[in-house]
Amino acid sequence: MTKPQKSIDSYISYALAAAHRKLHVELSDKLKTLNVQVETWRVLQSLRVSKGITMRELAESVLMNPPTLTKLVDRMVADGLVQRQLSPHDQRRVHLALTDLGVKLSDEILLHVEEQNDRIIETIGSEKAKLLREALQTLT
Numbered sequence: 001m002t003k004p005q006k007s008i009d010s011y012i013s014y015a016l017a018a019a020h021r022k023l024h025v026e027l028s029d030k031l032k033t034l035n036v037q038v039e040t041w042r043v044l045q046s047l048r049v050s051k052g053i054t055m056r057e058l059a060e061s062v063l064m065n066p067p068t069l070t071k072l073v074d075r076m077v078a079d080g081l082v083q084r085q086l087s088p089h090d091q092r093r094v095h096l097a098l099t100d101l102g103v104k105l106s107d108e109i110l111l112h113v114e115e116q117n118d119r120i121i122e123t124i125g126s127e128k129a130k131l132l133r134e135a136l137q138t139l140t
Contacts, residue, residue, distance in 0.1 A: 044106040052095040
């Protein structure tokens with residue numbers, strides 16, 4: 001006997017994907033006014049809070065595969081947002097850092113990101129938001 005089939009929206013993985021898609025498209029539309037992709041924000045924010053991060057560490061942090069990230073970082077370097085620096089401890093390693101222009105753009109982007117984050121918390125409540133963040137971190 002076969003099990004009765006559930007609709008796709010009854011699966012947690014689908015609900016996560018649908019929520020991600022909605023939030024990503026919403027943020028992407030906001031950031032288009034700054035000519036910035038969501039992935040660019042992830043890179044800027046990750047570099048802003050870390051000192052001397054490598055490309056491999058950054059790829060893990062921003063959820064991108066290394067070849068795609070390399071292309072994005074190359075564009076960001078050309079745009080004057082990011083600079084590559086040789087590690088003072090190991091000349092074979094290259095670290096990434098924000099330029100002043102990168103910090104300025106990061107500040108502008110953060111207004112949109114914080115607005116979206118605040119709206120999510122307002123919609124589901126701070127306790128549910130905390131539980132959701134913890135649950136998602138457990139999955140990852």
